Amino acid sequence: MQLYNKLSAKEREALIDEAGEDRLTISFYQYHNIGNPKIFRNHLFVAWDALDVLGRIYVAKEGINAQLSVPAPKFNEFKAHLDSISFLNGIRLNVAIEQYNKSFLKLKIKVRNKILADGLNDETFDVTNKGVHLKAKDFNNIISQDNTVLIDMRNHYEHEIGHFKGAILPDVDTFRDSLPQIVDDYIEGAKEDKNIVMYCTGGIRCEKASAYFKHLGAKNVYQLEGGIIEYVRQIKAEGLENKFIGKNFVFDDRMAESVSEDVIASCHQCGEPCDTHTNCSNVDCNLLFIQCDSCKEKMENCCSVECVDIIHLPEEKQKELRKGKNNSNKIFKKGRSTKLKYMHKVELETEKA
Numbered sequence: 001m002q003l004y005n006k007l008s009a010k011e012r013e014a015l016i017d018e019a020g021e022d023r024l025t026i027s028f029y030q031y032h033n034i035g036n037p038k039i040f041r042n043h044l045f046v047a048w049d050a051l052d053v054l055g056r057i058y059v060a061k062e063g064i065n066a067q068l069s070v071p072a073p074k075f076n077e078f079k080a081h082l083d084s085i086s087f088l089n090g091i092r093l094n095v096a097i098e099q100y101n102k103s104f105l106k107l108k109i110k111v112r113n114k115i116l117a118d119g120l121n122d123e124t125f126d127v128t129n130k131g132v133h134l135k136a137k138d139f140n141n142i143i144s145q146d147n148t149v150l151i152d153m154r155n156h157y158e159h160e161i162g163h164f165k166g167a168i169l170p171d172v173d174t175f176r177d178s179l180p181q182i183v184d185d186y187i188e189g190a191k192e193d194k195n196i197v198m199y200c201t202g203g204i205r206c207e208k209a210s211a212y213f214k215h216l217g218a219k220n221v222y223q224l225e226g227g228i229i230e231y232v233r234q235i236k237a238e239g240l241e242n243k244f245i246g247k248n249f250v251f252d253d254r255m256a257e258s259v260s261e262d263v264i265a266s267c268h269q270c271g272e273p274c275d276t277h278t279n280c281s282n283v284d285c286n287l288l289f290i291q292c293d294s295c296k297e298k299m300e301n302c303c304s305v306e307c308v309d310i311i312h313l314p315e316e317k318q319k320e321l322r323k324g325k326n327n328s329n330k331i332f333k334k335g336r337s338t339k340l341k342y343m344h345k346v347e348l349e350t351e352k353a
Contacts, residue, residue, distance in 0.1 A: 025096035065115035131210030131221035136234035162246025282307035
């Protein structure tokens, strides 16, 4: 029984081109007590691989978090399979604002300890006592009130290219990092008499955070239902005012979806208006940063002169340089590097070259 990908990304791209079918980029999550995540993972892989589903899915004892791509002609079959699973029957699917047939090129379903790394001990509070879900119209109304604290629950590289007007934008690298900072800086002083309203990409980060904030004593906790993705769908369908400026960062090969025409970020290398993320072409670096077309051409899609030098070395030499290294985000953090002159405004510790 095949429970892994046999095709490379290039081979999959060729098959997608050959098929000539539109694909739908979809995301969803659900907290639920899953008895045996490994068996559930294998069940999903067999069923979804047969439907040519691609994507990145995390399964844990606490539930499922999925971002995936489905061939449009097979969507009804895919939805029928979801509905055959009791806790996924009728689940809301966040369909991408902008479709791209190659948003994912492999099917990866991984078993994790949690579907979202939050650093919380779920045994210490009631994770089901969540905040009030707000649809777009009610969300627009409440964030316009003076006694509302609006918090972006995403990371710095996400909200740098787009966010809601007037939102607090924590300068953090991960969701795990954001919780203690938000509690110390914003929740403690507002938990008794303010409306604490939060939002994220698809809603999953707010789901756990809202319960945690209520556990800490926050009285009026709200969250944007379905996140930014669902908000955009609703404002278009209902003709509502769009209070989101810029792009919505997404975790697939598109990297972002345009929500408004505003460009609120700058190229990290020259400072010109730009909101296009890329990864450094030096695979040993792979830094995520913002780069305009001019700098992309000049720097050969690299974040620094050092990386340009490396990509021109023979492949064998590059492999030798990478040998034994495990840089990950310990050195090359997303959007944070002293090599980037106009990077996100943060103070950095000196990085290793």
